[in-house]
Amino acid sequence: MALPSLSDVAIVAVHNTRQARQIDEPEDSLMLGAFRAVMVEAGIGPADIDGISAHGWTSGINGSDVIAWLGGHPCWNGVHYPGIASVMEAAGAIMAGQCHTVLMGAAQSGAHRGRTHTAPWTRPENEFVACWGMFTPAHFALIARRHMALYGTPVEALAEVAAAIRSNGAVNPEAVFFGKPVTREDVLNSRMIADPFHLLDCAMTSEGGSAIVMTTRERARDMGGEPIYILAGALERMGQAYVEPPLWDRFGMMGARAAAGCFERAGLTPKDVDVCEFYDPFSFEIIRQLEAYGFCQPGEAAGFVLDGNIRIDGSLPVATNGGLMSFSHAGAVQNLQKVIAGVQQLRGLLPPQLTVKGAEVAMISNNGSGAVTCDVMLLGKTA
Amino acid sequence: MSYVSAPAEGRPLPVPTELSAPHWDGAREGRLMVQQCPVCEAYVFIPRRACPQCLAEPLEWVESSGKGTIYSYTIIHRPPHPAFEPPFCAAIIALEEGWHMLSNVVGTDPATIAVGQAVAVEFLDCGEVTLPVFRRVN
Structure with missing residues (x-):
């Protein structure tokens, strides 16, 4: 049988639990809730799963724990951190015939205490x-300031990124910040954190859980939901x-190699991308990625952004669920949620006013230049 | 506004390792020390076991002129540690030998700092450790 x-x-089911600045529900409970929801959506039970990838931020829950929760039957166990890395690892395991259906989840609660709490990894x-x-x-x-000095990138472009995503x-x-619209002026008038970043240029901290189910195209036909395919990662x-x-x-150009490789493998170019669930820890990071991935020439992304292109009704909507700035930014879960946002967008599962009509291809990214990690993925409605 | 934006007391101080000790020992003596590869002559910072260009070891410790320019900077208004009095300047300094380090730019109104300005090293005695910081020069 051909592998x-x-x-x-395919990713056949996705689910986010409630997201909030602080969550008291234990991580095992959060993760179980996400697993139950995503298994209902896929129309499968524990016996249908033969691969696990899981991570709990505070509790240290890992794949071995989850395999036991599911009765302890034989399973492949991923070790990569939740996000593009774990999805590509699971895809590789499925391609190699190590397993056929992977349940993947992440949860974070009990890490943040008090509204002024700084993310512990910062x-x-x-x-x-x-x-x-x-x-x-x-x-x-320090990355943003150098770009501003080289290309004259104005702070208004950074503010536009934050306002677009938070809108x-x-x-x-x-979203954690549902009902809290933000304008460019709001961003520029918020207190300064580390120049050129104001408070609203920075992602929030929050908690929550998420889960997805991955399987083969063949098995996906017998499951619920609509499969979304991994074109490249x-x-x-x-x-x-x-x-x-x-x-x-x-x-500055982190992710350029990964993105170029993904486009080549998928036989696509930036012009084929309909929606971008880019990692948005800080406003400038979106400007950087638009240039690194080839959507804009070096120094030209600020103008592209200021022209309204990354707004939900623009030519290239970015972080359409509200991103790390407004949807959620939970340490263990944030990267997987970028993948989930891409799946939701292609399946039309986001609210109508956030749905990019006719979207066929979504580009996802995890982490950024300051963290010297930048993973990239292309998802498609059709393979 | 705080013009000397580098507290000598209370800030988190480096704990030198066997690998990094020559850098911090040099700072205590008023010398900015950096590693250099004896094979390919690349300057290496932060301290490493082997040259990242050609993997040669051991690397040699040499003294930098301490002269450079501001490669990039940020004025921090919300310090991560209470010892830092905001606003203060954290910067990447491009040393004239062609290597870079993080530091503070001190003794200058943060509002006047810009990329490309010339700076020179000076040494801030913080008790157990002496930190190389930078001040603008004309």
């Missing part, structure tokens, strides 16, 4: 970093996060 190729691997302790008062926004700000979340009832890593000086010359 499936990448285009034979204060690097390295000996060549912490002593200068550096933290994650400052790392990304999407404002009309998504599942690639991991791009450049070393340890938050250790070396974040040089634009080294890290």
Whole structure:
């Protein structure tokens, strides 16, 4: 029997639990809720699953725990962090015939206490970093400032990115910041964190859970929901996060290699992408990615953004569910939620005013330049 | 506005390792030390076991002129640690030998700092460790 190729691997069901700034429900309960919902959507039970990929942020829940929850029958167990990395790992396992149906989930709760809490991963302790008062926004700000100096990128373009993404979340009832519209002026008037980033240029912190089911094209026919196909995916890593000086010359084009590889493998170009669920930890990171992935020439993404192109009614909507800025930004879950947003968009599952009509191809990204990690994926309605 | 934007007390201080000790020992003596590959002559920072260009080891420690320019900077208004009095400047310094390091730009109104300005190293005694920081020069 021929093994499936990448285009034979489908994501058949996706689910996000409630997202909130703080969640008290234990992570095992959150994750179980996500698993039950996604299995109902796929129309499968524990006996249909032979692969697990799972991560709990505070509890340390891993695939072994989840395999036991499902009765302990033989399963493949992924080890990559939830997101493009774990999805590509699972796709590889399915392609290699190690398993046929993977249940993947992530949850985070109980990590944030108090509304002023800073995300716990944002204060690097390295000996060549912490002593200068550096933290994650400052790392990304050093990347942004260099681009501004090289190309004259205005702060209004950064504010437009944040306003566009936060405007999407404002009309998504599942977003943490639902009902909180934000304008460019709101962004520019919010308090300064690490120049050029104001508070509203930065992602929030939040908690929640998510799950997906992946299987083969053949098995997907017998399951519920609509399969979405992985056209291509690639991991791009450049070393340890938050250790070396974040040089634009080294890290400014992060993701370019992964994106070029994905486009070549899928036989597509940036012109074929209908919607972008790009990683949005800070406003500038969207401008950077538009240039790194080939949507804009170097120095031209600011103008592209200021012309309204990344708004939900623009030519290339970005972070359509509200992204890390307004939908949710939970450490263990955020990257998987970018994949889920792409699936939801292609299946028309987002609210009508956030649905990009006729969208066939979604581009997903995980992590960014300051973190020297940038994974990229293309999802398609048809393989 | 704080013009000397680098507190000598209370900030998180580096704990030198066997690998990095020559850098911090040099700073205590008023010298900015960086590694250089004896084979391909590449400057290497942060400290490493082997040259990332050609994997040669051991690397040699050499003294930098301490002169450079501001490659990029950020004015931090919401410090991650209470010892830092905002606003203060964290920057990437491009040293004239062609290597880069993170540091603070001190003694300058943060509002006047710009990419490309010339800076020179000076040394801030923080007790257990001396930190190389940078000040604008004309």
